[in-house]
Amino acid sequence: MAEVAGGDGERRLRVDLEVDPAEGWECPIVSQTESAADVTVNAVGDECTVEVQPAGEEALRRDRGEVSEDCLCRVFQEFGCVPHVRRVDEGTVLVTSYVDDRDAVREVVSTLRRVLDRVRLVRLAVVSGPESTEQATVDLSALTPKQREGMELAVVRGYFDDDADVSLGDLAGELDISKSALSQRLRGAQAKLATDVFEGAEV
Structure with missing residues (x-):
């Protein structure tokens, strides 16, 4: 390690x-x-x-x-x-x-x-x-309601955890949307959050 x-x-x-x-x-x-x-x-x-x-x-x-x-x-x-x-x-x-x-x-x-x-x-x-x-720390206010909904569900269900046992398909099913649609929402949200981290956070 x-x-x-x-x-x-x-x-x-x-x-x-x-x-x-x-x-x-x-x-x-x-x-x-x-x-x-x-x-x-x-x-x-x-x-x-x-x-x-x-x-x-x-x-x-x-x-x-x-x-x-x-x-x-x-x-x-x-x-x-x-x-x-x-x-x-x-x-x-x-x-x-x-x-x-x-x-x-x-x-x-x-x-x-x-x-x-x-x-x-x-x-x-x-x-x-x-x-x-x-x-x-990142600012979630930059996300659209759909992006925030997808990100919050992913976090609550532990999708981003190292030992996650939930798939993208599981999350999409809960939101009643396609995997590709959810993937697009998460990518857009992650791009905005990454920009916030890089431009606004001090290390």
Whole structure:
């Protein structure tokens, strides 16, 4: 596990991202299963080993892959960060990493967006130490009523939690809308909240 604060106690940022693989992406994280709550990745040099616990299965699946230029691990390594894959939900990967500042967040996200279909900022938190986390404050008034409804339901149901057991389809069903419509609302809300964090919050 990566250190969340430097030896001198400096604060760092924890960033949680949801990424959708590009067409033809051969990463074993998603090639082994569409949904998994437990994922372990060990990337060394140009090769990685992956263990995943598919949803509803008891046995682990193991696979090896090549760390290519469009690989999550390669991008994070480029910026001196370690990615921690939390889960896979219908092909979407939730990954957490720790960075030094918001500039690093922008650079990582920008690079990922060049090689992946979609990258969404789920959470950005200031971390002062292993036992102390201060969540960044954002202004929800910028959201439309439908965006806020979708975000609030997602938060209440634990959709963004590391151990979430609710899917996008479950949330869409509660709102009686399509998955694509809810996905669009959440993306729009996350984009507004991310802009608020980057432009209005002090780190």
